[in-house]
Amino acid sequence: MRLYRQTVQDFGLYPGLELTAEELESLKTAAGQMSAKMRAVRIVSASNVSKRDLEQRLIHKGEDPAQAKEAVAWMSDLNLLDDRRTAEQIVHRCISKGYGLSRAKQALYEKRIPKEYWQEVLADYPDQTDKIVEFLKSRLGDSWDERDLRRAMDALVRRGHSYSEIRCGLQMLSVNEDFPEE
Helix, strand or coil: CCCCHHHHHHHCCCCCCCCCHHHHHHHHHHHHHHHHHHHHHHHHHHCCCCHHHHHHHHHHCCCCHHHHHHHHHHHHHCCCCCHHHHHHHHHHHHHHCCCCHHHHHHHHHHCCCCHHHHHHHHCCCCCCHHHHHHHHHHHHCCCCCHHHHHHHHHHHHHCCCCHHHHHHHHHHCCCCCCCCCC
């Protein structure tokens, strides 16, 4: 059994100490709780996660579901987990990377952010036309053909931009292209 220093101190453990069955069971429970908490701290320090995402990751890593839920509650009580703040950070990162609204929604879904926060954080999503134009200029350059244009458009769709947004970007570059309807 692996124990954290805090658990050893809490139980006053030392070499040669004999535990009763009840004390051993209590030690195992405390060790599991501390393990879940420490793993939760490591996960949160490495990346932005929602409460549901953290709980699922802890369970996936082998923690007991009840202890995972308790660790998430502990992290929330310490104000180390905030789904709204995490949603804002995810959307800000998507905006800085030039992703469209659809890609931002996908990122929120992947991080298991509750939908109640989506509308609020996506309400002020900026127009990405300038980012689309920059992307098209960098992809197409001075000489391009139909195939290059189609690849650039496909890449923009994968980045979460709608055909109407891409159409606006192409119009700014004075490129005429037949588009499929959304």
